[in-house]
Every structure is written in C-alpha cells, then in structure tokens.
Amino acid sequence: MDQTLLEISHNAWLVMASLAIALMAGFSGLSLTRGASRLPSLQRKMTLVIAAIVLGGGIWSMHFVAMLGLELPIRFYYDGLMTLVSALIAILMMGLALLILHFRNRTAVTLTTAGSIMGLGIAAMHYVGMLGMELCAPVFDLTGVAVSVLSALLLSNLAIWVAYGARTRGNTLLGTVCFAVSVGAVHYIAMAGTGFVPNDAFAVGPEISNEVMAMGVTVTAFVISGAFLLTGVSFLEPVAEAVSTPAVPEPRAPADPGHEIEEPSLPPVPFEKEGRTQFLDRKSIAAVRAEGHYTLLYAGSEKLFCPWSISEAESRLAPSHFIRSHRSYLINPSFVTGFERKKDTGVCLLASTASLQKVPVSRSRLSEVRNALGI
Template structure:
C-alpha cells in the first residue's frame, strides 16, 4: 500500500511545477489525499495483523483525525515543493514535514485504541521519528533532485520504506496496558469495520496507481498517436518577448524564420515566437519554454518540439533540453559533457549538454 500510494502521489505531480497555479493546487490536493491516505492505509493494514490477548477496538474520531493530519501535513510538504523555488533548506523542510506527518498519523492512530492502551517508550519515539524524517528527506531528494522516471520510482521506494520502517520501529518501542473502561470520543470501530474501511481505501489507491501508471510508463511518442500537424497560426506574442517582424517579411513560399509555439496560461492557449525562445525543457509529457523573464508550459512533448523546431535551428542538447543557439551567451566544456549559458533569460541560466550531443552543439556554435 505504501508503494502504491507513493507511486500515485509522486507520478501525479510530475510536470506540475510548469502548470498554472490553479491546476497545480488541484494536483497537490489529489496527491496529498493519495499519499496521506496511503500512510493511513498502510498503518491500519499492519494494525489488523496485531494480535493481543485482550479485546480492543478503535475510537472513530481519533482514527479520522489521524487520517486528516496525515493528509494535511503531506499537503504542506507538497506545497513547499511545488510553490516556490526548491532550495536545499526548502526541500529539507518538506522532508521534515512529511516525516512528521507519518509519525503524527501513527501515534494519533495508536492513541485511538480502546480497552488496551498503548504505552510509548521515549527511546522508541525518538528513533521512529528520526527514521521517518531521515527516510522522508531521502525520498524527497531522490524524487525531486532530478525529475526523471527512474528518480521518481526510487523516490517511491524511499517513501514506502519511510512509512513501513517508521511504523514497525515505533511498534517495537510500544507496550500495551489493559484499561477497565473505554473513553471513546467518537463511534467505536471494531477490527471488522476497520477492515472494510481499509479495503475501500486500498482499492481507491490501487486504482489511482493503475491510472497513473498508464501515462507514466507509456512513451511520449505512443501517446502522441493521432496528433495531426496543423499549419502555423498567427502568433500572439508572449508578454516579455514581442514577435519579430522577420517572419512577416518572409517571401511567399519560403520557410518562415520563426514558428509559433503554443503555451497555456489562465486557461487559454497563447503562442510565443520560436525566435524569442531560448530553451525548451521536458516536464513529464509536456515541456516548459523559456522566454526572457518568464517560463510557460507548452502542450508539446520534447519529441514533438524537437521535430517541429529543428528546421528553425533548434538543437537537442540533452534528452530533456532543446536550445536556440541564438540565445547562447557562452559555452563551457566539462570533461565529456558541456554547459550552454544564456543571455537575458532570467528563468534559466544554463542547460546541460550530454556527451552524445557534444559534437553537434560545438558544430552549431562554431567552436
């Protein structure tokens, strides 16, 4: 369950940073519910396997609070990651919040036990919390250090290990005492009723994981089947990059010097002239285009952008980057790879050049 929830939440957010704030918030909410629900489901799947020599049940209110706390704290961690620049302190804080959410969910859920109360040892609490925070940070840095499929899958594994490890470390440091009377604040949840709720949540999370996997593992080229090429439309220039007049002066029958590239903003499709675009970066099944002081999300995949823009002197420098050599200020060789730096592009200072593309880049730049 931890693996399914981690994969669903992390893959849902792939490419979210390039979306408009409204769409990004919706994805963060959905991912928080899936990840927080996954933490809750994993905990109670394990608790259904707990055998004690006395009868016990759960306080419904405490059980609900434990789920909501997990969702809220995971949501806060995701907001830190997807709204604002991902600096080292910010990512570390997100990892700490995520780890704290896992621990809070566990101990609040345990406090909901009735007729057999948990007794927590201080050492067990400290070790469990350190494990949750440390492994959550590992998951964040792995999944968000580089947003590739492989890193997201490794981040999923780290998240699952964080949830499972924290639970069983905490259980190893927990003892139980018999209570004469129950002190429930909400309705009583027996193991049978809890099993039905956990089954339902597990089904939902598994379904979301299945739907996420369809787009996550399908190559971008396969998803583009049926997309037809359309003739260039009159460009609506990006606000920070006025359309050049060269295209308007192109003679009839000649290839235009610039191609309108679509991007989404405020729920509408706008166009930026390719001559004003410095670089294009892959972001999931979409791309981010960089023009002057702004960046925009384009519905084109990096494969489609490469195919359409290569005739306009764009070159593929990395599996995730396409650049316009006209905007490169200088080039730096680093062992077997390289780096292209841009002038006047505030949102993107540089783009990596892979070893396999190094010769093409040097040829295009004349170095």
C-alpha cells in the same frame, strides 16, 4: 489499571499487505504530481489535492492494515474521533508538502522542508492513531519514539530528494520505494518500542471495532489500488509519443520567391517566479544552463528558474534549433554574435543577453556548434 505488558504478535500476511499498500499509495501520489508544476494554478491545486488524499490515505491505510495484523490476548477497539483526526493529519501534512514542492522554487531548502513535513506527518499519524486505542493503552518507549521520528525525517527527505531531483520514471520509482520504506519503518520501529496494557478509559468518539475498521480499510485500499492501476497505465505510456516527439509538418509545395513560410507553433517554456509557474516564448531565450537537477533560462536581462532538467530541455527545445554546446549549456544560435576558438574548445558570445555574455563550448561539441554557426 494492570501495568503488566500484554504479549503481542503480528500476522505476517497483513504485514506484507500493509507494505504493499504503502508502495501503491506512494507510486500513485508521486506519479499524479509529475508535470503538475506546468499546469494552470487551479488545475494544479486540484491535482495536488487528489495526490495528498492518495498519499495521506495510503499512510493511514498502511497503519491500520498493520494494526489489524496486531494480535493481542484481549479485544480492543478504536476511538472514532481520534482515528478520523489521524487520517486528516496525514492528508493535510502531505498536502502542505506538495504545495511547497509545486508552488515554490525547488531549492535545497524547499526540498528539505517538504521532506521534513512529510516525515513529521507520517510520525504524527502513527502516534495519534495509536492513542485512539480502547480497552488497551499503548506505552511508548522514548527511545523508540525518537528513532521512529528520526527515521521518518531521514527517509521522507530521501524520498523527496530522489523523486523531485529529476522528474523521470526511474526517480519516481525510487522515490516510491523510499516513501514506502519510510511509512513502514516508522510503524514497525515504533511498534518495536511500544508495549500494551489493559485500560478501561472511556472513548471521546464512537467506538470502532476491528471488524468495522477492516471494512473501512478495505474500501480505502480498493480506492488506492484503483489509483495505482490508473497511474500505472499512464506511467507506462511511451514518453516519445506522449511528450518528446515534435509534430512533423507535412511537406508543402515550394513557396513563391520572397514569400516566407510560417513555422509551426511550438509551446512556450515554463519558469517559476514569485511562487507561480509562468511561460516564456522560446524564441526569446538565448541560452539554458544546468542548475543541479533543474535549469536557468537566459533571456535579455532575465535569469529564470525552469523545472526542466538540462536533458529534458535539450529534447524539448531541439525543434527550435537549440544545440548543446557543453554538458551544462544549450544555446540558441540566433543569439550568438561572436565565436572564439580556445585550442580544443571555444566560447560563444551573446552580446544581446546582459545576464549571460559568454557560453563555453566543450571539445566534444565544438564541431557541432561550428556547423550550426556556419563556420
């Protein structure tokens, strides 16, 4: 085998196309999973399967679009079996990361674990796909491998922490950029540390030419583009109409004295416990406290992890008369059994809630809280 490294170059248009595919795949996959933790278990699993295929397929498509842009002085093919394995690795690793994010409590450990699995999946897909080349063989530089894997881990963790730190539109968009940069960085950093030599070793599976690969990648890119358009349409829907605005009941005639008017039914509040999403009647919640990008629900002796941010909880619980007493706390006035004034601040007492008995009232919220309590 001739060990002289071949001269290589890249088609700039296909380089840009590969990065565009990574962006569309990241946006589609991360958008599909918004709100997935509040879905029933079976529906949640199906959503994660679709998102894993989109993310994993996007990583695979980005890689092979970039490889179509690789220009070598000799003709080369791909081993069909190794190419298939590389795609399955990407999809399975993305699926595992999503399962951890949506079936476990989102702590620093779970976010880092999911981000690391995603990064390793991107790197593994790249190198397995490269090993499937025929008529020429890649020669990897150990420094290039180490830098590309480290980049994958760091950037994938950044993507997960940003996208799942708060499930807002802004975080989803920033997470999309981080994901695309992660996929692109792994590929092009790895390629910078990779040389190619002629090789006549036989293939394990059927041969795939660049022409056939181009057709396969075109179909995959078309599917990802369609997913991008569909998720983009729902992503742009006004949040106020889709989620946050409570239904306002039509005015009714005054009821007879002593006859209680039934309040409209409001949805329960989700919480994560034992790896499952469960729901709690909002009337049983005494207070809500911010916990990083998430919240804790206090009900009786229970302290439960909720996937909502404190801002989202304030918006969703406003129809149930919850009020913000502090930047980190919401309270249900019906559970307040006492109030203490502390100069320019205050404290609400919750005697019936063993898990939280005192809630601070900040200076800026003091007037609102006192009005809600009628004092």
